[in-house]
Amino acid sequence: MQKRRIAILGSTGSIGTQTLEVIKANPQHFEVEVLTAQNNAALLIEQSIEFKPNCVVIANESLYDKVFTALDGHGIKVYTGTAALSAVVQMETIDIVLTALVGYVGLLPTIKAIEAGKHIALANKETLVVAGELITKLAAEKGINIFPVDSEHSAIFQCLVGEFHNPIEKIILTASGGPFRGKKYHELTNISKSQALKHPNWVMGAKITIDSASLMNKGLEVIEAKWLFSLKPEQIEVIVHPQSIVHSLVQFEDGSIKAQMGLPDMKLPIQFAIGFPNRLKSDFPRFDFTKYPNLTFEQPDTETFRNLQLAFEAMTKGGNSPCVLNAANEVAVAAFLEDKIGFLQMSDLIETCLSKIPFINHPGLDDYIKTDEETRKLAYTLI
Known part of the structure; x- marks a missing residue:
């Protein structure tokens, strides 16, 4: 088996850290090419020094200086911002992109990775929930595989x-x-x-x-x-x-x-x-x-x-309904974790959004983006 170079989107989360454990146990088969994190700069720095990726992305721009300073001299390129996630997945040196980002934020980087011909190890289920038709069609056109990571x-x-x-x-x-x-x-x-x-x-x-x-x-x-x-x-x-x-x-x-x-x-x-x-x-x-x-x-x-x-x-x-479901649920879960709504109210919020957001039978990417924005706005208003 030829050694595979892995980009891990969301390397500091549960799936990301366990992926690095798998890679560490199989150095003859895998090496880390890219690591990314949203806010956990300390763990991203620690992972980067151990696994020596080509580059890292810290999505939270306020943490860029901290990561850059810590990795200066290690020969690791450091980027920041959400747009950088969609850019690094297109690197020629990547064989597989493991998407372990949580929620809707995983959609665009996954699309860009597929467009660049990268095979996907998918732990970000929301990507297919929101835009399954678009993603599977694009993957078929590009001849790439989507390998499921969820245990089920x-x-x-x-x-x-x-x-x-x-x-x-x-x-x-x-x-x-x-x-x-x-x-x-x-x-x-x-x-x-x-x-x-x-x-x-x-x-x-x-x-x-x-x-x-x-x-x-x-x-x-x-x-x-x-x-x-x-x-x-x-x-x-x-x-x-x-x-x-x-x-x-x-x-x-x-x-x-x-x-x-x-x-x-x-x-x-x-x-x-x-x-x-x-x-x-x-x-x-x-x-x-x-x-x-x-x-x-x-x-x-x-x-x-x-x-x-x-x-x-x-x-x-079908249509954009799963996109509405996902956006409303992400807002509902965040509100529950912030003690703004009760456990049962999450379902109420999601059901209301599904009934009020206009239905689109055959949405394109712009429709998904607009649906996500409108659903979140409505959900916040309802809360």
Whole structure:
């Protein structure tokens, strides 16, 4: 396997740091070409000195001097601003761009990377939620691959290896159910952000952890799966699996089901994405069936956790509806984390935005940008 040069967008976040752990364990296969961060200058500096990338980007321009001064003399180029994210991904020396940015901000850099012919390891699900049709069409035109990093989509991808010629009957995305699994609507009235940030199985950033608690994360994954695997809405099912051992399943037209299983560890899907088609040897903890004698499954409660139903509805409607869903959710989660709205009010806010923002059936990039702006403006007004 030829050594691959990796650009990591969002290297200081949960996915970014775990990607660097994978690269550190496989120096014969990977090297770091680009690292980027929004605000965590201290960690970006530390990572840069250890991994010696060609260049780094600190998106927050007020932190440029700090990063530049610290890396001066290390032979590392330093850039700043959000526009720099879209510029560095086009560097000829990059083989794979791993997009671990959180939210809508990942869209434009991903587009620019695809336009430059870079393969994508996608951890930024919002890119396909917002503009799935545009992204998948562009990737096909450029002949590049989008390798999923989310554990659920990686599971589907792994189940499909060797099966690409066989039609899918349906896929089944598993969900842990989050910290409030089993609770009813009235029990969630006074949920605090500290309660919502305690995920039972995964260690993640604040935004995705809140999304998991509200089941919006699964809703976003449903929309992402539609585009990654060219599915119809009726071919996607969600099942709650509290143990998070079965990461997702594929059912084929003969009725056979394939599942990908393993301990909850994001380093495995990260390594599979950047190392594909090779399965690289690892020292990740191994699954022991005797420690998990019971694997259980149950239907999601979409009456209590309305975000999942809203996501299915937005996916089915299509057009710019998923873009509205995503923008409203990003504002809602931020407001919840700032104690401006309650846990249940997040769904109210998203539903109102979906009903009020004008529908566009076949949006282009400018339409997505305008829809995102208008939705955020409306959401802030409602708050």
